[in-house]
Amino acid sequence: MLGSDRSDNWRRAFRVELRAEAIGLAFRGWPVLPGTYPVGGHWAGRDGVEDTGPVPVHADWRDRVGTRAEQVATWWTGHPYTLLLATGAGYDAIEVGDDLGRGAARVLRSVGLPVPIIATPEHRWFFLTRSGDELVADLAANADVVHHGEGGWISLPPSPFQHGVVHWRVKPEVCGWQIPSSRVVQDALLDAIQESAGARTRQLVAG
Structure with missing residues (x-):
């Protein structure tokens, strides 16, 4: 019983945090959506959907992209839904x-x-x-690189996963809430791949 109360309190506090983050991002114009959340070994929040990760709670989620912050606030009143960002609606992501x-x-x-x-x-x-x-051809051919664009979504912090929480490595505030063009990130990825290949070559030569 005590464990159940502690779990309920944790979910309640987490829901409040997720709701506050969703409202703040929606006020900034980010296309946020509620997603299914982990309970035990499965994802809850949308009947008839079996997935290995969070998916939008609402079947008509595409029609809800761009919803005003006041309405977004109501989505998190009852459940600790994950916080999703709809991609292709001004924002994309490279994974x-x-x-x-x-x-x-x-x-x-x-x-x-x-x-x-x-x-x-x-x-x-x-x-x-x-x-x-x-994605440019070299990145599109790389199995470690995934582009999330039109019709997709990604999880935003502080969304819960089965074994941890999604978090910021670099917060938007650090960048002044400026979102770069995709080519800026793609160029950095290509440079990183080239640097990694160069480092491996030097190790082989030294070895």
Whole structure:
């Protein structure tokens, strides 16, 4: 019983935090949506949907993109829904693994261009960009790189996952809420890939 009360209190507090973040982002014009949330070994919040990750709670979620903050606030009144960002509606994301994410972040810092970066407990990094550009051929052919654009979504902090919480690696405030073009991030990824390949070559030569 005590464990159940503690769990309920945790969910209630987490819901309040998620709701506050959703309202703040919606006021800034971010296309946020509620997503299913982890309970035990499954994702709850949308009947008849079996998934391995969060999906929009509302079947008509595309029609809800751009909803005013006042209405967004009502979506989190009863459940600790994950916080989703609809991509392709002004914002896209480029998803990569840990190693490439760190490398690209290092490249961006070196040229003084920090960009908003999200990380998940599943060791994936998401670089936020403005909508509009597809991946260049070299990145599109890389299995570690995924573009999230029209008709998609990603999880935003502080969304819960089965084994942890989505968090910011670089918060939007650090960038003055400026979202870069996709090409800025793609160039950083290409540089990071080239640097990694160069480092491996030097190791082989030295070895």
